[in-house]
Amino acid sequence: MKKKIFAVLLSAMMVCFAVAGCGSQESSSGEPSTSLKAEDVFGEDITTEGSETTEAIVEENVEGKYRSELTNEWIDEALKNQRPVAIMVDNEKTALDHYGLTQADIVYEMMNSTLNGEVTRLMAIVKDWDSITRFGSIRSIRPTNLMIGPEYNAVMIHDGGPFYIDVYLKNPWVDNLSGGFARIDNGKPREFTEYVTTGEVAKRIKNSGYDTEYNSYYKGAHWTFSDPSAPTDLSVQTDSKDCTLVDLPFPHNGSELEYDEASGTYLYYEYSKAHIDPENGNKQLAFTNVILQCAKHEVYDENGYMFFNLINQSGKGYYITGGKAIPVTWEKGHDTDPTKFYDANGNEIKLNTGKTYVGLVSTDRWSELILK
Numbered sequence: 001m002k003k004k005i006f007a008v009l010l011s012a013m014m015v016c017f018a019v020a021g022c023g024s025q026e027s028s029s030g031e032p033s034t035s036l037k038a039e040d041v042f043g044e045d046i047t048t049e050g051s052e053t054t055e056a057i058v059e060e061n062v063e064g065k066y067r068s069e070l071t072n073e074w075i076d077e078a079l080k081n082q083r084p085v086a087i088m089v090d091n092e093k094t095a096l097d098h099y100g101l102t103q104a105d106i107v108y109e110m111m112n113s114t115l116n117g118e119v120t121r122l123m124a125i126v127k128d129w130d131s132i133t134r135f136g137s138i139r140s141i142r143p144t145n146l147m148i149g150p151e152y153n154a155v156m157i158h159d160g161g162p163f164y165i166d167v168y169l170k171n172p173w174v175d176n177l178s179g180g181f182a183r184i185d186n187g188k189p190r191e192f193t194e195y196v197t198t199g200e201v202a203k204r205i206k207n208s209g210y211d212t213e214y215n216s217y218y219k220g221a222h223w224t225f226s227d228p229s230a231p232t233d234l235s236v237q238t239d240s241k242d243c244t245l246v247d248l249p250f251p252h253n254g255s256e257l258e259y260d261e262a263s264g265t266y267l268y269y270e271y272s273k274a275h276i277d278p279e280n281g282n283k284q285l286a287f288t289n290v291i292l293q294c295a296k297h298e299v300y301d302e303n304g305y306m307f308f309n310l311i312n313q314s315g316k317g318y319y320i321t322g323g324k325a326i327p328v329t330w331e332k333g334h335d336t337d338p339t340k341f342y343d344a345n346g347n348e349i350k351l352n353t354g355k356t357y358v359g360l361v362s363t364d365r366w367s368e369l370i371l372k
Contacts, residue, residue, distance in 0.1 A: 062074050064077050065077055066079075066080050067225075068105065068127060069221040069223070070084065070105035070106060070127050070152075070222070070223070070356075071105050071106075071354055071355055071356070072223075072225035072228070072351070072352075072353040072354075073353055073354065075127065075128065079127060079128055081214055082127065082128075082212060082214075083152075083153050083154060083155060083211065083212060083213060083214055083215075083218075084105070084125050084126055084127045084129070084152050084153075084154045084155075085125075085126050085129045085154055085155045085156075085157050085201060086124070086125050086126075086145065086148075086149040086152065086154040086155070087104075087123070087124045087126060087135055087136070087138060087158075087196060088121060088122075088123055088138055088139050088140065088141050088145065088156075088157065088158040088159075089121065089122040089123070089124055089135075089136060089137070089138060089139065090121065090136070090137050090138065090192060091109070091112070091122050091253060091270070092192075093271050094189070094192055095137050095139075095188075095192050096271070096275075097276060097277070098122075098136070098137075098275070098277065099134040099135060099136060099137075099195060099277065099278060099279040100132055100133070100134055100135035100136070100196075100277065100279045100280070101122070101135070101275075101285055102277040102279075102280045102283045102284075102285055102286075103126060103128070103131065103132065103135070103277075103279075104124035104355070105125050105127050105356070106124075106125040106356045106357075106358065107122055107123070107124050107125070107285070107287070107355070107356075107357050107358070108122065108123040108124075108125075108148060108357075108358045108360065109121075109123075109248075109250070109255060109357070109358075109359050109360070110123075110144060110359070110360035111250070111297065111306070111360070111362060112142060113304035113305065114297075114299055114304045114306050115303070116304070117251045117252030118250065118251055118252055118365075119252040120252065120255065121139065121142070123148065123149070125152055125154060129201040129202075130199075130202055132196055132197070132198065132200075132201060133197065133198050133279060134184075134195050134198075134279050135195060135279075136181075136194060136195035136196055137192050137193060137194055137195055138157060138158060138159055138181060138194050138195065138196060139158065139159055139194075140158055140160045140161040140162070141156060141158035141160075141161040141165055142161060142162075142164075142165065142305075142306075142307060143164055143165055143168050144307045144308045144310065144360070145158075146165060146168035146169070146171075146174055146335075147168070147307075147308075147310045147311055147335055148310070148339075149174075150171075150173045150174060150217065150335045151219075151222055151332075151335075151336065151337065151338045151339060152222055152338075153173075153215065153217055153219075153336070155175045155176065155177060155201075155205060156174065156175065156176035156177070157177050157181075157196060157201070158176065158177075159179045159181070159194055160178055160179055161178075162305050164300055164305060164307070172217075173217040173335060173336050175208070175210045175211075177201075177204045177205070179194075180204075181194050181195060181196050181197070182194070182195050182196070182197040182200065183195075184197075217336050219336055219338060220338075222338040223338075223351050223356070224349070224350050225350060225352070225353060226350040226351070226352055226353075228353050231322075231352045231353070232321060232349075232350050232351070232352050233322065233324075234319070234320075234321060234322060234324035234326050235322075235324050237324075237326050237343065237344075239326055239327060239344050240324045240325065240326045241324065241325050241326075241371065242323065242324065242372070243259070243318075243320050243323060243324055243325035243371045243372070244258065244259040244323050244372070245257070245258055245259070245370070245372050246258075246266065246290060246292070246320065246359075246369075246370075246371055247370035247371075247372075248292075248359055248361065248369065249361060249365035249366075249368035249369050250270075250365075253270045253271065254269075254270055254271060254272060255269070255270045255359070256268075256269045256270070257287070257290055257320075259323050260286070261323065263286065264288060264322060264354075265286035265288055265354065265355075266286065266287045266288075266290050266320070266357065267284050267285070267286050268284065268285040268286065268287070268357070286355070287354070287355045287356055287357040288321060288351075288352050288353065288354025288355055288356070289319070289320070289321050289351045289354065289355070289356040290318075290319075290320035290321065290356070290357045290359070291317060291318070291319055291320070291328075291341060291357070291358045291359070292317050292318040292320070292358075292359050292361055292369065293315065293317045293330055293339070293341075293358060293359065293360050294315045294316050294317050294361050294363055294366045295308040295309065295310060295313070295361070295362065295363065296308070296309050296313075296315075296362070296363045297309070297362045297363075297364070308360055308362075310332050310339070311332065311333075311334070311335060312333055313331070313332055314329065314330060314331040314332070315329070315330055315363075316329055316330070316366075317329070317330050317341065318371065319341060319343070319349045320371070321351070321352050322352070325371050326344070327344065328341045328343055328344075328349060329341070329342050330342070
């Protein structure tokens with residue numbers, strides 16, 4: 001560490017002397033100043049390992065780790081090229097408690113039906129799927145999910161779906177594992193008993209002949225992240241507003257996200273209680289980043305089947321982090337193109353390091369969204 005800092009110091013001092021004449025600058029009084037010392041350039045105690053000063057100069061790579069393209073957190077380097085999975089999770093009250101959801105890197109929530117109070121369903125993007133011990137319960141998929149999952153080159157995990165998904169499943173960029181996962185007797189009706197369990201994902205992907213690593217349909221990292229040493233601070237934006245509560249217009253689920261200043265995350269609640277994960281010490285589901293995406297939905301039939309129209313579309317939304325929110329716009333092209341979000345100046349937003357929640361809100365409900 002000291003050698004690295006010394007090299008940076010030496011290089012900077014050489015530039016300083018060669019370009020600015022550091023050793024012979026005049027003071028404000030007109031008298032020649034004394035030569036700059038190392039601590040004048042970098043601050044005091046430059047060789048103290050682990051100090052704030054050294055960390056500001058160079059970020060040490062963590063051996064055997066890399067920064068995840070989904071969260072920017074340090075994760076095992078062996079996962080670098082591994083495709084994530086996108087797991088459909090039933091979000092009816094009967095399905096609670098959910099198992100394993102705190103292991104998701106990104107969680108999407110969206111209306112799943114125009115009936116039953118517009119009940120929502122969750123889609124969990126999981127990079128390290130081999131660490132799953134129990135995840136779910138899982139349920140059927142919808143066309144909207146098959147528009148979003150390919151943005152991550154994810155293998156879709158679900159249990160069937162309406163015939164409206166058939167045309168999407170035929171797309172060559174869609175790989176999916178449907179049904180046949182472990183059934184666990186939990187005293188509930190059968191539709192709430194199917195879970196992804198230990199080793200099942202690896203076995204099923206292998207048996208299906210799917211790529212375990214990113215393939216030719218992968219368009220690259222979905223998100224842009226801020227430097228952890230200089231995180232995104234929305235308070236500097238002229239259009240930012242305080243946001244410590246996100247009250248989503250999901251009447252059936254009553255989904256809310258409350259900001260916890262101590263952890264810098266938004267804690268997830270639904271059905272008037274904290275969302276916990278019994279598979280991981282009853283931890284509450286929490287997110288560093290919250291993105292709200294306003295999109296138009298279209299209805300297939302009188303049975304409540306619907307989809308959000310996302311392909312070659314754009315719209316408005318919010319980006320929320322650190323107790324602040326800013327309005328954003330979004331746009332998406334092809335199925336495999338990542339949805340991009342931009343601030344009022346047209347700059348792509350930079351997420352902070354950590355997990356992300358994305359809520360799709362219908363244009364019909366957007367005016368009912370509460371941020372405060």
